[in-house]
Amino acid sequence: MPTGLEILSAMITPAVLISASGTLVLSTSVRMARVVDRVRTLSGTLEEIFNTPQDDIVDARRAETEQQLVLQTRRALLIQRALTSFYVALCVFVGTTISTAISAFSQRLTWMPTSLGIFGMLMMFYGCVLLVRETRLALVSVDLEMEFVLGLRKRYEAAGRAPASAKSQLPPRKPEKGSGPF
Numbered sequence: 001m002p003t004g005l006e007i008l009s010a011m012i013t014p015a016v017l018i019s020a021s022g023t024l025v026l027s028t029s030v031r032m033a034r035v036v037d038r039v040r041t042l043s044g045t046l047e048e049i050f051n052t053p054q055d056d057i058v059d060a061r062r063a064e065t066e067q068q069l070v071l072q073t074r075r076a077l078l079i080q081r082a083l084t085s086f087y088v089a090l091c092v093f094v095g096t097t098i099s100t101a102i103s104a105f106s107q108r109l110t111w112m113p114t115s116l117g118i119f120g121m122l123m124m125f126y127g128c129v130l131l132v133r134e135t136r137l138a139l140v141s142v143d144l145e146m147e148f149v150l151g152l153r154k155r156y157e158a159a160g161r162a163p164a165s166a167k168s169q170l171p172p173r174k175p176e177k178g179s180g181p182f
Contacts, residue, residue, distance in 0.1 A: 014096040014113075017120060021090040024127060028086060031134070032079045039072050057155050064148045071141040078134040085127035092120035 042065050049062045099112040156162060 082130035089123035
């Protein structure tokens with residue numbers, strides 16, 4: 001029969017994995033919140049577009065916004081699955097800790113901590129793979145949006161509406177007293 005110190009030592013590894021799972025849950029939750037914020041912004045943009053007289057530029061902006069919403073939906077699904085897998089891993093690692101203590105008193109259950117630990121690590125691995133896929137979608141989304149924004153000048157010029165430069169719209173800036181670097 002193992003000593004109390006041996007049992008406690010065996011319970012430390014799952015505790016470290018519990019901490020890692022918690023960190024992944026936290027960072028993934030932040031990613032989900034950013035997607036939710038982005039969807040709300042896009043929804044507001046789409047509502048403004050629907051209340052704007054239609055022309056080629058407005059149609060292009062609507063199509064881009066709808067495409068962005070589709071990408072954000074896909075990202076949210078991947079993040080939701082990753083969060084679920086991290087929460088399952090967290091539960092499994094807690095079960096691993098408990099089963100480590102139980103298996104010390106029952107030789108028939110010595111297989112349980114190892115099996116649960118492996119299953120928990122597989123769930124963490126699956127969640128990380130999902131986050132890699134989500135990261136790639138986030139980059140695709142940013143690339144498409146940047147391409148659209150950079151192409152706006154051409155769209156305005158093609159529509160006969162050259163965009164005003166930012167400098168001509170802003171009054172000249174006077175340096176404020178004491179605003180310099182020294």
